[in-house]
Amino acid sequence: MVTSSDTSWTPPEQGLLTLVVWSDIQPRGGGTFVAADSVPVVARYLAAHPEGVLPTEFPTKALIAECSQFVEATGRVGDVFLLHPYVLHAKSQNHLGVPRLITNPPVHLKEPMNFNRPDPADYSPVELAVLRGLGVDRLDFRPAAPRAAVVPKRVARQQRMLEEEKARLAATFGVVGSRLTVRRPSVSPLEGALHFRRRALVSVEARSSDTIQTFR
Ligand SMILES: O=C(O)CCC(=O)C(=O)O
Numbered sequence: 001m002v003t004s005s006d007t008s009w010t011p012p013e014q015g016l017l018t019l020v021v022w023s024d025i026q027p028r029g030g031g032t033f034v035a036a037d038s039v040p041v042v043a044r045y046l047a048a049h050p051e052g053v054l055p056t057e058f059p060t061k062a063l064i065a066e067c068s069q070f071v072e073a074t075g076r077v078g079d080v081f082l083l084h085p086y087v088l089h090a091k092s093q094n095h096l097g098v099p100r101l102i103t104n105p106p107v108h109l110k111e112p113m114n115f116n117r118p119d120p121a122d123y124s125p126v127e128l129a130v131l132r133g134l135g136v137d138r139l140d141f142r143p144a145a146p147r148a149a150v151v152p153k154r155v156a157r158q159q160r161m162l163e164e165e166k167a168r169l170a171a172t173f174g175v176v177g178s179r180l181t182v183r184r185p186s187v188s189p190l191e192g193a194l195h196f197r198r199r200a201l202v203s204v205e206a207r208s209s210d211t212i213q214t215f216r
Pocket of ligand 1: 030092
């Protein structure tokens with residue numbers, strides 16, 4: 001995990017936790033386990049820690065011990081679960097051996113949650129759930145430390161892999177702007193003929209997103 005002290009950028013807060021179901025999920029088929037009553041538990045913990053907490057130090061085990069409603073997120077392909085971002089959850093064992101496919105893209109907020117809005121009608125449902133969990137109408141929550149960007153180990157590893165992949169592609173094909181093209185090496189006539197044939201067969205394009213779009 002990497003934290004950044006760059007204060008010019010405020011990392012977005014997560015507004016929703018989503019579970020997008022890409023395959024039917026039967027009970028005991030690996031569905032996400034959700035602690036349905038965890039919002040008040042997490043809200044109390046965070047309210048008591050305005051200095052913030054790193055994901056690696058988050059006391060999940062202690063907090064889950066305060067929960068008692070556990071739900072298995074079974075569903076049909078195409079279902080989407082929208083969960084409060086404070087809902088504790090975990091992957092579960094798949095006892096059926098049927099592949100389970102989900103994605104869980106986060107929904108980010110444009111600005112941090114505000115628990116002290118002048119007009120209560122302006123609270124979002126996510127903010128209201130926190131206030132309800134704390135048993136208050138408003139909360140003047142002020143972070144006691146600057147917000148920090150946290151890059152999870154997995155994301156850092158994937159970024160490294162992407163850089164390595166780009167370097168390999170650039171070494172093999174050469175880079176022109178944001179597009180990758182085949183670089184003509186200085187070669188013998190036979191190698192040149194082979195290279196020409198390869199060029200006809202291979203066209204690699206990369207967009208500025210660095211994602212390889214096509215291999216033809
Ligand atoms: O695999 C799952 O069911 C849940 C995974 C998840 O939500 C997570 O990695 O945060």
